[in-house]
Amino acid sequence: MEALLGSTLAVALAEIGDKTQLLALLLISRYHRPYPIAAGILVATLINHALSAWLGGWLSSVIPANWVPWIIAASFLLVALWTLIPDKADDEPGRFHQYGPFIATLILFFLAEIGDKTQVATVVLAAKFDAFLMVVIGTTVGMLLANVPVLFAGRWLMDRIPLKYTRIGAFVLFVVLAVLTLVHANGQMF
Numbered sequence: 001m002e003a004l005l006g007s008t009l010a011v012a013l014a015e016i017g018d019k020t021q022l023l024a025l026l027l028i029s030r031y032h033r034p035y036p037i038a039a040g041i042l043v044a045t046l047i048n049h050a051l052s053a054w055l056g057g058w059l060s061s062v063i064p065a066n067w068v069p070w071i072i073a074a075s076f077l078l079v080a081l082w083t084l085i086p087d088k089a090d091d092e093p094g095r096f097h098q099y100g101p102f103i104a105t106l107i108l109f110f111l112a113e114i115g116d117k118t119q120v121a122t123v124v125l126a127a128k129f130d131a132f133l134m135v136v137i138g139t140t141v142g143m144l145l146a147n148v149p150v151l152f153a154g155r156w157l158m159d160r161i162p163l164k165y166t167r168i169g170a171f172v173l174f175v176v177l178a179v180l181t182l183v184h185a186n187g188q189m190f
Helices: 002-015 019-031 034-062 068-083 093-113 117-129 132-160 163-189
Strands: none
Touching: 002 068, 002 117, 002 132, 002 163, 019 034, 019 093, 019 132, 034 093, 034 117, 034 132, 068 117, 068 163, 117 132, 117 163
């Protein structure tokens, strides 16, 4: 349950103001069809985060056990710092427009998540919790919690979310996860 809730909260906060939220806004303004766009976000996120969680689980099995908490804590701190940097939308749905809202969203969201902070967070969360399914479900739910409201409330919602404070909240959450990782690891070492 800790893996599910921690993953959901971490990704939901990290996604606020992220380029995928801006991409969701671009897609809804282009297609005006929230349900196929939401389905595209769901499928793209499930694929991307399942691969990321698999990678995190694999990495935690090949890296020496005493290094894992330190690497995870350092990764959480790097993601924390990354959340403070605002994103810009750098993908336009134009070149994929001909495929319709579901396929365009599926492709663009999958590509936008490659190397994104939530993908890195998913790798780290999977390594930390060793609970593949719960991390994939949690990070996917977090992604949907952050992006689906944009499809229905659009610009109105984006204008009212205090991005500065949500970035600070995400930063604090990832720092706390780093500290808890080290505290938990030190408790097991002694």
